Amino acid sequence: MSKEIPYKIYLEEDEMPKAWYNMRADMKNKPAPLLNPGTGAPMKAEELEGVFCSELVKQELDNDTAYFEIPEEIRKFYKMYRPSPLVRAYCLEKKLGTPAKIYYKFEGNNTSGSHKLNSAIAQAYYAKQQGLKGVTTETGAGQWGTALSMACSYFDLDCKVYMVKVSYEQKPFRREVMRTYGASVTPSPSMDTEVGKKILAEHPGTTGSLGCAISEAVEVAVGTPGYRYVLGSVLNQVLLHQSVIGLETKAALDKYDITPDIIIGCAGGGSNLGGLISPFMGEKLRGEKDYRIIAVEPASCPSFTRGTYAYDFCDTGMVCPLSKMYTLGSGFIPAPNHAGGLRYHGMSSTLSQLYADGYMEARSVKQTEVFEAAEMFARVEGILPAPESSHAIKAAIDEALKCKENNEEKTIVFGLTGTGYFDLVAYEKFHDGVMEDYIPSDEEIAASIAKLPKL
Amino acid sequence: MSKEIPYKIYLEEDEMPKAWYNMRADMKNKPAPLLNPGTGAPMKAEELEGVFCSELVKQELDNDTAYFEIPEEIRKFYKMYRPSPLVRAYCLEKKLGTPAKIYYKFEGNNTSGSHKLNSAIAQAYYAKQQGLKGVTTETGAGQWGTALSMACSYFDLDCKVYMVKVSYEQKPFRREVMRTYGASVTPSPSMDTEVGKKILAEHPGTTGSLGCAISEAVEVAVGTPGYRYVLGSVLNQVLLHQSVIGLETKAALDKYDITPDIIIGCAGGGSNLGGLISPFMGEKLRGEKDYRIIAVEPASCPSFTRGTYAYDFCDTGMVCPLSKMYTLGSGFIPAPNHAGGLRYHGMSSTLSQLYADGYMEARSVKQTEVFEAAEMFARVEGILPAPESSHAIKAAIDEALKCKENNEEKTIVFGLTGTGYFDLVAYEKFHDGVMEDYIPSDEEIAASIAKLPKL
Numbered sequence: 001m002s003k004e005i006p007y008k009i010y011l012e013e014d015e016m017p018k019a020w021y022n023m024r025a026d027m028k029n030k031p032a033p034l035l036n037p038g039t040g041a042p043m044k045a046e047e048l049e050g051v052f053c054s055e056l057v058k059q060e061l062d063n064d065t066a067y068f069e070i071p072e073e074i075r076k077f078y079k080m081y082r083p084s085p086l087v088r089a090y091c092l093e094k095k096l097g098t099p100a101k102i103y104y105k106f107e108g109n110n111t112s113g114s115h116k117l118n119s120a121i122a123q124a125y126y127a128k129q130q131g132l133k134g135v136t137t138e139t140g141a142g143q144w145g146t147a148l149s150m151a152c153s154y155f156d157l158d159c160k161v162y163m164v165k166v167s168y169e170q171k172p173f174r175r176e177v178m179r180t181y182g183a184s185v186t187p188s189p190s191m192d193t194e195v196g197k198k199i200l201a202e203h204p205g206t207t208g209s210l211g212c213a214i215s216e217a218v219e220v221a222v223g224t225p226g227y228r229y230v231l232g233s234v235l236n237q238v239l240l241h242q243s244v245i246g247l248e249t250k251a252a253l254d255k256y257d258i259t260p261d262i263i264i265g266c267a268g269g270g271s272n273l274g275g276l277i278s279p280f281m282g283e284k285l286r287g288e289k290d291y292r293i294i295a296v297e298p299a300s301c302p303s304f305t306r307g308t309y310a311y312d313f314c315d316t317g318m319v320c321p322l323s324k325m326y327t328l329g330s331g332f333i334p335a336p337n338h339a340g341g342l343r344y345h346g347m348s349s350t351l352s353q354l355y356a357d358g359y360m361e362a363r364s365v366k367q368t369e370v371f372e373a374a375e376m377f378a379r380v381e382g383i384l385p386a387p388e389s390s391h392a393i394k395a396a397i398d399e400a401l402k403c404k405e406n407n408e409e410k411t412i413v414f415g416l417t418g419t420g421y422f423d424l425v426a427y428e429k430f431h432d433g434v435m436e437d438y439i440p441s442d443e444e445i446a447a448s449i450a451k452l453p454k455l
Numbered sequence: 456m457s458k459e460i461p462y463k464i465y466l467e468e469d470e471m472p473k474a475w476y477n478m479r480a481d482m483k484n485k486p487a488p489l490l491n492p493g494t495g496a497p498m499k500a501e502e503l504e505g506v507f508c509s510e511l512v513k514q515e516l517d518n519d520t521a522y523f524e525i526p527e528e529i530r531k532f533y534k535m536y537r538p539s540p541l542v543r544a545y546c547l548e549k550k551l552g553t554p555a556k557i558y559y560k561f562e563g564n565n566t567s568g569s570h571k572l573n574s575a576i577a578q579a580y581y582a583k584q585q586g587l588k589g590v591t592t593e594t595g596a597g598q599w600g601t602a603l604s605m606a607c608s609y610f611d612l613d614c615k616v617y618m619v620k621v622s623y624e625q626k627p628f629r630r631e632v633m634r635t636y637g638a639s640v641t642p643s644p645s646m647d648t649e650v651g652k653k654i655l656a657e658h659p660g661t662t663g664s665l666g667c668a669i670s671e672a673v674e675v676a677v678g679t680p681g682y683r684y685v686l687g688s689v690l691n692q693v694l695l696h697q698s699v700i701g702l703e704t705k706a707a708l709d710k711y712d713i714t715p716d717i718i719i720g721c722a723g724g725g726s727n728l729g730g731l732i733s734p735f736m737g738e739k740l741r742g743e744k745d746y747r748i749i750a751v752e753p754a755s756c757p758s759f760t761r762g763t764y765a766y767d768f769c770d771t772g773m774v775c776p777l778s779k780m781y782t783l784g785s786g787f788i789p790a791p792n793h794a795g796g797l798r799y800h801g802m803s804s805t806l807s808q809l810y811a812d813g814y815m816e817a818r819s820v821k822q823t824e825v826f827e828a829a830e831m832f833a834r835v836e837g838i839l840p841a842p843e844s845s846h847a848i849k850a851a852i853d854e855a856l857k858c859k860e861n862n863e864e865k866t867i868v869f870g871l872t873g874t875g876y877f878d879l880v881a882y883e884k885f886h887d888g889v890m891e892d893y894i895p896s897d898e899e900i901a902a903s904i905a906k907l908p909k910l
Contacts, residue, residue: 007534109564150837154837180882359691379608421628421877427635453518
């Protein structure tokens with residue numbers, strides 16, 4: 001007889017991963033290299049090191065090393081909020097009346113409220129190791145900024161966050177969390193930077209954009225001795241750090257001899273999805289096992305399902321390197337849906353290559369159906385999910401209902417990336433029946449894609 | 456050699472408590488009975504059953520039974536968010552440079568954001584068992600209302616929450632969490648009740664008070680067939696349910712052969728403190744062990760440290776039974792400090808008796824020093840604490856610094872009741888240097904106490 005599965009599977013501290021896993025090492029078709037937008041040549045380490053920490057550049061460019069040891073200091077920090085629980089969704093299963101077995105890896109039990117802390121602490125660590133004074137970054141809704149503030153506070157690094165002005169003004173709570181951790185938070189565009197001054201001169205009333213905030217953060221990092229720029233998603237290094245999610249998930253499943261059939265994650269830039277699926281994808285790439293892997297994106301920003309696979313700018317300001325990825329075009333402006341973390345025009349180049357090679361599926365879901373799933377989940381499982389995470393919930397429920405129809409006892413694992421405590425304006429709109437679904441027209445997407453850089 | 460202590464001690468599911476512990480059974484001097492405010496006679500079960508669920512009335516009045524089995528359904532729900540971790544505060548110890556060993560029991564990892572859920576689920580369960588349709592309650596800042604909404608959603612009970620109007624308007628986020636769980640939330644005073652109508656007629660512009668919201672919730676419960684009123688603190692039944700905190704804490708410490716010297720909890724109505732200390736106080740009452748037990752209250756609402764031990768009304772509306780307790784007088788209006796959960800004029804009658812008998816210490820701390828402690832804690836331990844919980848942090852830090860002075864390796868355990876995600880307005884005031892300390896004058900307290908009911 002198999003062991004009884006507890007509601008929550010926690011690893012012991014000594015069972016926690018000691019190394020991150022790099023999927024690229026097992027990929028036959030490696031992700032395409034970053035290109036210098038000026039020359040069109042692959043970016044060299046030296047070029048990247050002006051912007052990013054040196055050790056992180058190494059991780060970014062290394063397509064061969066399968067395992068990177070997690071430094072002791074980072075493992076110590078991980079122990080403060082990890083292992084995260086792998087939860088058996090007994091109550092959700094009962095509510096759905098499905099024979100499927102549903103598990104979710106819950107990354108929200110920390111003050112940043114999401115999985116972002118897993119990479120923030122790693123990036124802060126390497127900045128500290130390099131003897132830097134501080135780092136800069138941008139943040140929209142503030143999850144990444146919060147995570148980075150916490151990490152910098154721990155390592156006593158200065159943290160300069162450029163926060164999109166409209167969020168700075170409308171979401172003061174995340175700003176205050178960042179201030180609690182000692183970060184300086186500047187509304188963007190600001191008068192701190194040339195790019196900020198230029199934009200303010202041209203558009204005095206602008207409330208900012210993520211693209212502009214990135215440009216400001218990069219300008220300050222490059223122009224200030226002892227500073228580097230850090231980013232919370234999209235990059236290979238971020239997926240590497242986030243592999244801790246998948247490694248813990250797999251270790252917890254292995255403890256109880258559970259093999260998942262379907263693995264589901266929400267996808268914006270790909271940090272959570274890439275981390276969650278890592279060790280499973282590794283087995284799939286090596287031909288050892290097969291899994292269905294499903295990326296879930298918002299219908300309002302459908303880079304996998306309606307984008308094109310091509311080289312594009314990572315930022316709207318078009319100052320960063322070119323990355324080959326599924327993209328809607330760097331000029332695509334996603335509708336103001338409430339899953340801020342998924343409003344990104346492109347996708348991790350690693351995940352893009354895997355998707356192109358048929359290793360993953362993707363689907364898009366509409367905002368209102370995502371909130372219906374979120375509310376049902378909150379009521380039966382207790383946790384108030386972030387809108388981003390709720391995309392994965394929606395897909396997991398759909399798959400579980402298919403199992404019910406077909407009377408199949410499949411095992412579904414999904415990533416519950418975070419909590420929705422700072423997203424209650426969105427929940428309010430949903431309760432009041434005034435939430436809209438945004439779906440870009442074919443013409444809109446085609447027009448944006450037509451402006452991709454010519455190489 | 457002793458076992459290495461992990462950062463977080465989690466019990467296994469089969470190590471979780473199967474019964475609540477009732478401190479009153481081991482008290483030589485039992486807490487004084489509730490009195491009927493009309494007759495001055497002890498309240499009988501029949502009188503209380505019009506307001507409260509029958510099984511809860513039994514628990515309320517039972518001073519002899521030491522253990523109450525936790526029903527299977529409640530234990531199942533507990534497994535969704537418990538066991539809560541007992542955390543070794545390695546980083547805080549290092550920051551303080553103290554030889555003391557500091558542990559905290561963290562109750563904030565659930566959507567209600569606090570320990571309140573432990574009793575909410577029990578009270579909802581007994582209401583369901585009794586075949587009731589729903590329950591009513593009041594809420595100020597909304598923690599208790601949120602917890603009750605979650606519990607009622609789980610058992611498919613109707614939940615009517617009367618929320619102090621000023622909070623309803625100024626704190627829409629907690630209101631939205633309650634709506635997510637299907638509760639009806641009514642700003643109080645309302646036109647639903649006679650007492651509400653009366654108050655609105657007399658004071659058309661009033662923004663409400665907890666006393667008024669209690670009166671409305673009680674009126675609706677008593678006047679609606681199939682409804683009862685429930686309360687989140689002060690009562691014996693609540694302390695009984697909250698003993699799960701202390702029982703888990705003790706089991707986790709026992710696993711590693713740790714005996715605490717000092718146990719610290721914040722105290723408003725006493726639900727968290729009473730729960731945390733229960734099994735330790737039991738040993739102390741039975742003469743088996745000794746512990747220093749410290750209640751920490753806000754200087755703005757110091758019922759233990761500056762109140763008097765006497766019979767008083769539990770509510771400001773003076774409709775509820777009289778309870779013998781440390782009180783500042785039911786007419787005492789606490790200054791608008793930011794620890795809403797500690798702004799109560801009285802104290803649990805059980806804790807009051809224990810304090811009167813010398814089994815506990817109490818101290819009061821000022822708001823700004825509480826936030827200083829909160830910020831330091833957030834930075835080193837990662838968790839953003841609730842203002843209420845931060846009272847315990849402040850006292851724990853003070854005790855740890857005394858250990859440093861005296862080079863004593865004491866073991867300190869404190870209760871970290873919840874998170875501060877909905878308290879960022881308070882943090883903002885603190886960061887902006889505009890937070891005030893409120894300390895009532897001796898005259899103010901004397902004047903309030905002079906109005907205690909004459910028996």
